[in-house]
Amino acid sequence: MKTHNTIIILTLFAIALLGCVARPGAAATIFNADFEGSAVGGDTGKTNLDAGTSVGDWTVGAEGGEHTGVRASGGNQAAAFDRVAPQWSYTANMGSTEALSGGITVSLDLHALRQNGAEKLATISGIDAANQPFFTVTVDETDTSNPKDIILNGGSTINGVQLQAGSFVNDKLRTVTLELGATSYDVWLDADDDGVIDGGEQLTGISYLTTPTTGLAALSFESAVLSGSGSTGPGIMVDNINVDVVPEPSTLALAAFGLLGLIGFRRRKR
Numbered sequence: 001m002k003t004h005n006t007i008i009i010l011t012l013f014a015i016a017l018l019g020c021v022a023r024p025g026a027a028a029t030i031f032n033a034d035f036e037g038s039a040v041g042g043d044t045g046k047t048n049l050d051a052g053t054s055v056g057d058w059t060v061g062a063e064g065g066e067h068t069g070v071r072a073s074g075g076n077q078a079a080a081f082d083r084v085a086p087q088w089s090y091t092a093n094m095g096s097t098e099a100l101s102g103g104i105t106v107s108l109d110l111h112a113l114r115q116n117g118a119e120k121l122a123t124i125s126g127i128d129a130a131n132q133p134f135f136t137v138t139v140d141e142t143d144t145s146n147p148k149d150i151i152l153n154g155g156s157t158i159n160g161v162q163l164q165a166g167s168f169v170n171d172k173l174r175t176v177t178l179e180l181g182a183t184s185y186d187v188w189l190d191a192d193d194d195g196v197i198d199g200g201e202q203l204t205g206i207s208y209l210t211t212p213t214t215g216l217a218a219l220s221f222e223s224a225v226l227s228g229s230g231s232t233g234p235g236i237m238v239d240n241i242n243v244d245v246v247p248e249p250s251t252l253a254l255a256a257f258g259l260l261g262l263i264g265f266r267r268r269k270r
Helices: 002-021 046-051 250-269
Strands: 028-033 053-055 057-062 069-073 076-081 089-098 104-112 120-128 133-140 148-152 157-161 174-180 184-189 202-207 216-225 236-245
Touching: 046 053, 046 057, 089 236, 104 120, 104 216, 133 174, 148 184, 216 236
Parallel strands: none
Antiparallel strands: 028 053, 028 089, 028 236, 057 089, 069 076, 076 236, 089 216, 104 174, 104 236, 120 133, 120 216, 133 148, 148 157, 174 184, 184 202
16 A cells, blocks of 8 residues: 555656646746946946856956946946947856757846947847857947947847937836847847837847857957947946746656656566
8 A cells, every 4th residue: 555655646746747848947047137236336347247246257358438337326226338449348157058958038128328429339249158159239329319229140120229328327228138049049129118029129030140059158248349430439238137047848857757667667566
């Protein structure tokens, strides 16, 4: 009787695990920065950015210049990377490098600080384990009128990023979400901040620039000043950078089948 009860319990447990295989596991965060722990002011060095980062860390290639810093507005803090010659460069390093096959979600609040001047572009790139960019999101500030554009891999465009010239006001931040898959990605942008993703605020099935090696290792934030433009670069504000990976359910499947095998073995033994 005791053996019979054990078999029933193991069978029910195995069925529960198999049920989990049909849906993704719980998301694991591999990067998170809200800059609330950073000191407000003009410091965007590694130590200050890391202080506002709970998962992962930062590499600072070249700090921004004028207007750069951690800014506070409306009870919220965000990092502003602004103009410097020839370029500013910041890299958000993931806490671990995870494969794209199970799905990775990148979410961040974005605000382009400047809209005056010509040929000013800021880029956000996904970096793989071989230190190569495999996708690029460009904030286009070359036009002095609103709205601005987000250009994906130099091709497809989402139009309508809400900007405020020279402003550090956090209520102008707009959430950008990227769903990264094994070979392509989707992008959502609530440009008008109405809480609804409209048809013109999403693009799906965008091919990567190159085939990623292993997975997402980092996000690169850079000013992209065009050669000969004479510009000292654009500025962007970023906040609430969060990267989640959904584990593949293969481990659960193996565990379930292992339990089913154990049940069969015990039955044969009897």
